[in-house]
Amino acid sequence: MTILCFGKHGLVSSELMRKLPGMCHRTVLGLSHRDCDITDSTAIWDWITRYRPTHIINAAAFTDVDACESQPEQAYAVNSAPLPTMCRAAESVGATLIHLSTDYVFDGRQSTPYTETDGPNPLNVYGASKYQAECAINDHNSSAYILRVQWLFGPDRRNFVDAILAKASQTDSLSVVADQWGSPTAASTVVAAIGALIQHAPPLGIYHLRSQEHTSWYEFARYFLALCGISTPVIPISTDAANRPAKRPLNGVMSIDKWLDTGMYAPPSWTESVRQYVNLYPYI
Numbered sequence: 001m002t003i004l005c006f007g008k009h010g011l012v013s014s015e016l017m018r019k020l021p022g023m024c025h026r027t028v029l030g031l032s033h034r035d036c037d038i039t040d041s042t043a044i045w046d047w048i049t050r051y052r053p054t055h056i057i058n059a060a061a062f063t064d065v066d067a068c069e070s071q072p073e074q075a076y077a078v079n080s081a082p083l084p085t086m087c088r089a090a091e092s093v094g095a096t097l098i099h100l101s102t103d104y105v106f107d108g109r110q111s112t113p114y115t116e117t118d119g120p121n122p123l124n125v126y127g128a129s130k131y132q133a134e135c136a137i138n139d140h141n142s143s144a145y146i147l148r149v150q151w152l153f154g155p156d157r158r159n160f161v162d163a164i165l166a167k168a169s170q171t172d173s174l175s176v177v178a179d180q181w182g183s184p185t186a187a188s189t190v191v192a193a194i195g196a197l198i199q200h201a202p203p204l205g206i207y208h209l210r211s212q213e214h215t216s217w218y219e220f221a222r223y224f225l226a227l228c229g230i231s232t233p234v235i236p237i238s239t240d241a242a243n244r245p246a247k248r249p250l251n252g253v254m255s256i257d258k259w260l261d262t263g264m265y266a267p268p269s270w271t272e273s274v275r276q277y278v279n280l281y282p283y284i
Contacts, residue, residue: 001026003198004053004095006044006086007060008032012100012149014156015187016057016194023195029053033060039077041085048089055198056090058083058099061130065104066245068126079129083136090142096204097137097144098194103182103210105131105148108249115255116148116206124246134206145197146206147190150252151220153277154187161277164221168232178218178236182252183210186273196264208254211270223271227278 003020007013008030017030029051036043038060048056061079062068068075083099090097104127105120122128137144153159167174193209215223218236225232239248260266268276 002051002053003028003055003057004048004051005030005057005059006036006038006082007058008035009156010059010061011152011154011157011159012187012190013057013059015154015191016059019188019191020195023192024198026054026198038082041082044082044085045089048086048095049093052093053095056086056095056097057194058086058097061100063126065124065126065248068129069124069245072125072129075125075129076132079126080132080136083133084140087137087140087142087144090144091140095143096201097142098197099133099137099144099146100190101134101146101148102127102130103148103150103208103252103254104249105134106249106252108180108251110251113253113255114208114251116208116258123249126246143204145204147193147197148206148208148254149185149190150210150254151182151184152187152190153184155277155280156187160184160217160220161224164224165228165230168225168230171232173233173235174221175235175237175241176218176221177239177242178216179238180248180250180252181214181216183212183214183254184220184270184274185210185267186277188276189267189273192265193259193267200262200264202262202264207259208256209259209267210254210256211267211273212256213269213271214253215270220270220274224274224278227275
């Protein structure tokens, strides 16, 4: 039995390629952009119908949130346009689709954690393109899991941790947003969750998945730098002061009660995830 993964070299998919075969005892075939252009519907159909996988993982995405604002056509072409074909092809071979989405489908205006039944209202092109993908899956009534994840970090692609470390070595102080809230989540946590979905097959639908507990980008940066023994001062600033091209939700905290109720896998706290990351991939 084969698991087909679109987005072979991404932050999550690189971790998938390393760990998922041993977790699920199945062959995992990863497809890079060179193997399959995700914007080519014929290529998507051909790969799925040729290999007839039991599961399809869509980890391919245009994830540069600010660049999506200036390149909306590319954002939608990568993040949402492939899903109708992917859904039809999956249905034709009886495969289950696992699609990675984001907390950026929400506007961050409510004061409580977002549940799977709260209505999306994305603030930026990236979030809107990911929500459109969710709608395509729901419109096709697909046999699918939508896994909303957030604040990802890992060793295989540049992320917030890398950016902070690079700036810390180049400046006397760092300015980091302190009024956006979420949960730093390791790629390994997402992979463990995907493995649990494949092994235990809970009811289909949307699940929120993140580390347990939450924090701000400011506290995340301070915690990580302290673990690495870096004393560069971190100055808290507001989202408005950061003046980024794309708007971000202030409250990105998602409830994971639905996920925990399945009893499949309990994610670690974000602080434990960061400690493990520092031990496995030391930067200093």
